[in-house]
């Protein structure tokens with residue numbers, strides 16, 4: 001049995017920031033990640049971030065991961081890699097961890113922060129399981145982490161920020177992006193990203209979806225079709241695409257199975273990405289001692305995930321009784337940064353979602 005003050009499940013930007021903050025308060029911290037490396041989504045992000053200097057603006061995602069990992073090394077945080085949290089025993093508050101493929105260990109923590117991130121959504125259409133059809137995250141991992149091109153001619157499904165950014169990265173790797181389609185009537189991502197791919201001659205077709213994919217053993221092509229304002233397919237508008245790769249970037253869902261299992265109260269809030277845990281202002285869920293941060297709390301961005309992680313780490317350590325004298329100031333500073341990140345029209349969706357969650361929490 002491993003005993004610790006604060007366990008952090010997930011070593012992405014939220015989890016790393018949580019671990020650093022809790023360790024700074026004086027807590028013994030154990031961070032667990034199922035991957036062989038800490039960093040979460042940041043590891044595959046080669047583009048530079050937006051935002052302010054405090055949130056590492058103009059720094060590439062994988063460099064941010066390296067900065068956070070260096071900060072973690074300077075603190076005595078226990079790191080468990082290749083280790084997946086697979087269950088929670090409610091009666092005695094013990095987490096079940098699977099180390100590698102066949103070793104199970106128990107972990108008991110005074111407080112736990114769940115920072116497991118998100119999973120990609122898929123789309124329903126005939127033959128959607130043909131090899132050659134990927135989630136955008138998988139394509140990023142192949143290209144940016146392992147240097148493997150996913151194919152030669154790609155159809156990107158989804159014109160949100162992820163679809164646009166991954167399309168640009170595909171172009172940079174020398175892959176042809178035949179088109180970007182989106183069922184919505186307008187481009188969902190930032191126009192700065194859309195302009196970059198358009199300048200390379202990639203058409204962005206809004207109000208289009210995938211009718212079907214085809215191929216014998218692997219993807220050989222797809223038919224796309226226009227949809228009306230009710231997302232119904234319009235017969236006669238089909239276009240055949242000669243592609244060998246399809247990349248699905250139609251959104252993310254919070255990865256919250258562990259929270260369901262622990263009995264946390266959950267609510268369905270579309271603006272936050274689906275089912276999300278009810279939490280208080282300290283990021284504690286309705287199960288005492290279990291905190292949440294980052295994409296597992298709501299689908300947002302790495303910058304806000306880092307600040308939320310920081311808040312959850314400070315609060316979890318403080319609730320045990322740790323304080324290096326800076327708790328109140330650090331918490332106040334983080335709350336101000338989070339509010340600033342969520343201000344203006346870009347933050348409206350998240351603000352509305354959080355309001356709805358607060359209303360439905362009772």
Ligand SMILES: Cc1cc2nc3c(=O)[nH]c(=O)nc-3n(C[C@H](O)[C@H](O)[C@H](O)COP(=O)(O)OP(=O)(O)OC[C@H]3O[C@@H](n4cnc5c(N)ncnc54)[C@H](O)[C@@H]3O)c2cc1C
Pocket residue numbers: 009010011012013014015032033034035038039040041042045047048049050083084085086115116117118136137140161162165166255293294295296300301302303304305
């Ligand atoms: C293509 C793309 C571009 C993006 N660009 C930007 C950008 O420019 N700026 C920005 O701010 N954000 C950006 N984001 C969003 C950002 O990457 C995420 O919001 C952020 O990574 C969320 O951080 P997180 O720590 O919550 O989750 P993640 O980064 O997903 O980390 C979760 C970690 O938990 C681990 N884990 C999951 N389940 C378990 C388990 N059961 N046991 C142990 N470990 C587990 C995973 O291995 C992973 O390491 C982008 C995302 C994508 C996909």
